Structures are given as C-alpha cells and as structure tokens.
Amino acid sequence: MEIVVCVKPVPEGETRLRASADGASLDPEAVKFVLAGYDESAVEQALLLKESLPGSKVHAVSLGPAPRTEEVLRAAIALGCDAATWVDSGPAASPDPIDVARALAAALAPLPHDLVLLGKQAGDDEEGLVPAALAEFLGVPDVGHVVDLRWDAGRSRFTFRRAVEAGQETWEAPAPLVVALQQAWNDPRTAKLPAILKSRKVPIARVPPVALVPGVGRSQSVRFELPPPRSGARLVDFQTPEQAAEKLVKLLREEAKVFP
C-alpha cells in the first residue's frame, strides 16, 4: 500500500510564544518547531499500517518554510517514513489553508497514494480545513475524526472507527481515501537514536509551491495576541499523585478553608 502522510511544523509545547514585530502573526524566531500532536498520531497510524501490510511505503509531505519544514520531515523519516517531499512555501507566514491544500494536492498528485493521512487539525492554529480541501482537490473521498484505521485485504476496504457523541461508529471505505485522524489514541512511538542519525542522510525532495500568491488567498492573518497573563491561579509542585492530592487537601483546608 502506498501511504502519504501530511505533517506540519508546529511550535513545541514548552516554547514561549510572542507576537511578530507587526503584530500580525506569531514570531517564528526563537520558536522551536516540531512534529507534534495530531500529526504524530497520523505518522504512527501510517507506520502501523505499513508494518501490517508488507511491501507498503510511507511518504511524508510537508508545506512550509526552511528550515523547520525539513526538520519535521527528518523527524518523520526517523520515525520510519520511507521518503519525504518538502513543498517550499518560501518565508510566507501562515498562508491561506485552501491554498495550502491546493499546493499539497499538486505535490502529491504525482505520488502513488492509496491513502492520504493527516491530523484532523494542526497543533497550532487548529483550523482543520486542509484535509477536506485536499480531498476535494484530489477528487478523493475523505473522512474525519478517525481512530484505528485498518485495511481489510479480503474485501479491499479500509475499516475504521469514529468516536461520536453517544458511542463508537465503525465505517468502511475503499481506496483511495483521505483520512483526518484524532490525536493521541495510538501512543506515537519515539524515534530511536540510530534512526535519527540515519534520517539526516536521506534526501528530501523539494518542490516549489503552486499558487501560493499572497493576498489572493481567501483569508489572511491580521493580528496575533497572546492571552492576558492569568492571575489567581496557583501551581502546586508535586512528584507523585499521592503527594499532589495531599498538598491540594492541605491548601483547600488551610487556605481556601472550603472544609474544616
């Protein structure tokens, strides 16, 4: 099976964010960009399928500027992806999601793809528009909020589950298919040291983006603000859950005096 997984570089969870000088977007300087969240689950799903179907290949694709985009693709290779394509967006900040989908579709149309996997939304802007738009541009059906995707070889069908309000749905669909995945349901693996070293030597194909014309997009980021500093919250240090509970009970009793 030929699997494509799309990933996006997003700021690492612990990074301290600030607005750019013009106030329009996040300042990318001093931000560490990583492969994270939904995308990690998507890569894990791709690798699980590859491992269950001998002869499968996983191709990682990412759109963004240098050097962060190449770095997340190397991270994907270190995890076990076989090849990678970098769609170079140039330094343009936060392009319109429909344009992103169009550029991704152009980049992966020539690649064999029985399955295209994405996180259901990016870990930073959480827009969630790219998967459906990408499917539209590729002319392929798409499904979202998916967990546990498998290939039923006997019936030549993907089967997967979706968590809905009242329970679990089980679905099936033929290839090719675009699938947007839920986060962190599959305990994404950590890349091993030898694989990290090897990933540095794998060539990454670079394609210029198609139709990323600034200003022509449907939307544009005009302002980025951090939430106001919180007050009134108090962080309690702890080492074990028992200790956390003990400390909280002490605070509730002695400071908040909610119970005697």
Place this chain on the structure above:
Amino acid sequence: MPDFSLSPEQESLRDLARKFARTEMAPHAAECDRTARFPEEIYRKAFELGLMNLNVPTEYGGSGLGVLDQCLIVEELAYACGGMTTSIIANCLALEPILLGGTPEQKERFLKPFCADYQFASFALTEPSGGSDAGALRTRARREGDHYVLDGEKCFITNAPHASLYTVFATVDPALRHKGVTAFVVPRTTEGVTPGKDEEKMGHRASSTGTVRFDGARVPAANRLGGEGDGFSLAMRTLDQTRTPIGSLATGIAQAALDHAAAYALKRHSFGKPIAEHQAIQIKLANMAQSIHAARLLTWHAAWKIDRGERGTLESSIAKCFASDAALHVADEALQTFGGYGYMKEYPVEKLLRDAKLTQIYEGANEIQRSVIARELLRSYE
C-alpha cells in the same frame, strides 16, 4: 575560528535525550531517590532508544557517538536525574577498555552480543583498600595454562549487582605496581564471581553500586585486554574518554538547580516583592549562571579536542573538576534560594545537592584531577 553552533544532527540527538529525560525519567526521579529503586523499565527504554551504549561503534551494535555528542545527551539526562544517568552511561565506561584495548576478535566476541540486548556492564577498578592509587590494587591474576585465576574484591562498582559483564583490573604481581596491572573481560557467569548487595548511598540512589568478589575465578587468557601490565595505561586512557561526560552530568544537575531556583525566586515573596528582586538573590542567580556556562563550554571544548583525536587529559580533567565543583556550589546556592523549603525532601533541590556531590568523587576524585592538571601544566613550563 571556533564555532559553538551544533549541527542539526546534534540538535536532534539532544532533543531525543531531552524528551526521554523529561517524559520518562523526571516523573520517577523523586520516587527512585526516596526508595533507592533501580528503575529497570526506564533503563530498558533507554537501551531501546539507543541511549545506552553511546560510545560503541554501530558495527558492534552501539550508537557510535563521539564524546561531544555523548556530552549533549548526558547533560540532558542528568537534568532529570543524576542517578539514573550514572547507571545509563556506566556501560560506556565499562566497554571503553574493550574499544581501546580489545583485538578485532575480542570486540566481535564481547561487544556484539552484549549490545544486541538490554544488559549492563561494570568497570571494576576501585578496591576497598583504595581507588585513587590504581597502581596499588590488590586483586590478583595468576596465570594457569591458558587461563588466569582471579582473587580479590572490588568495591563501589556502578551497576555491579545487575551487570552481566565486568571489565576487571587485576595485578599479575603487586611488586610491579602499575606495571603489573592487567585488564580482563569477565562474564558474570564465571564460577567464583560474586556480586554483593547494593550499597545504601547519599545520592544517585536510582543507580546501583556494589562490590564484586573474585574467588578463584578462572578467566580464559583470550579475555585479557592487551598484554600483561597494559591494564594501568588502559584504565587511564579509558578515563580520558569518559571523564568529560561526567563534567556534562554535573552541568545537567547544575542547570536543573538553577532552573528550580530562578522559577522559585520569581514566585516567592519577601518584604513585599519577589525574592528575585533582592540583589543578594540576583547575585546568586548570576553567579550560578556563570558557573554553568563555563562548565558547559569547558566540557564542549574538552570533548571537541578528544573527538579530533587528541588525548585531552588536561582539558578533560579541567572540565570534570570545574563542572563538578560548580555543580555542588550551584546546587548549594539553589537550596539556599529556597530557604527552609530547600532543606525539605518534599522539594527537589536537596536531591540535586546530594547528587552533585558524587561528581567530585567518582571517575577520579577532584584532588586527583587537580594533581593531573598541575602535572600537565608544569610539564609545559619545564
């Protein structure tokens, strides 16, 4: 021109170590310290990720890293727990004599099967009668045909209770002093090899330290590293390779201490303002930051020299000695910044002080480092 930037490859090694340290090690550091538990599940994961046999070339199943790469990893691990780090990197120390002194056949025979699985090796040099004066060691090796018979006892040996392989330094004739010291690779399964119990320690309590006894242990002559009498130089060359990462281990502990102290100083109020706004505390934090910066750069420099193929005895001794003294001082100042809370086991800084202390003692006590530094220094004036 010197260049202090890391390659993208080094950045990604450091990221791996940081992620492992913060997600796998840190959550268990306090518990393992309290109970002196040897967290096998964490060590096994470290092995699986390739964080254990860092210095062994990839052809023998190790990670094949240079000393600077090792330093980057060790600092990150030690930031989360010094004791776990000591146990994770002890294989590097134990296997280095095989890398430096083993024949291709010995490397193939010992390293390949060893690195293929999760297991521990121990470097067995120190004895109850003395560690610093390695030329005076007493464990005897008597030749009997194509075997040597080992008798004696080693102490303070990291991971000894858990090890499957020991690199043992013994003497073929105590009267020869340094010139009698000979190194052997001894599998634990050898009859007459008895590891003792875990010692109860002040710090590094997630690590395991113990004795190993040799009572007529018959070791094939094919397990001897180098010739008779080559062991002393082999031990010294081994420590030249492994001393610098101990400087990084100390730096990681110190960085953790500063991070705790700075965060606390911003939160804790006295006389109507955060204590971080009192100049006495600012001076502490500034001095801590200076020491850490210097320690890190000294370790990087020593590692860089060694990776270029130089022996680096002077630089690695300076790095290890400076960084470990810095770690103890920084941890002490961090504890002071916490005031009474710092003295409480409930807070993380007193552990850092206990853990920092060891870095001044093992892999060559700092008194010995200073005498090495002076010797190397004076030589350049002669």
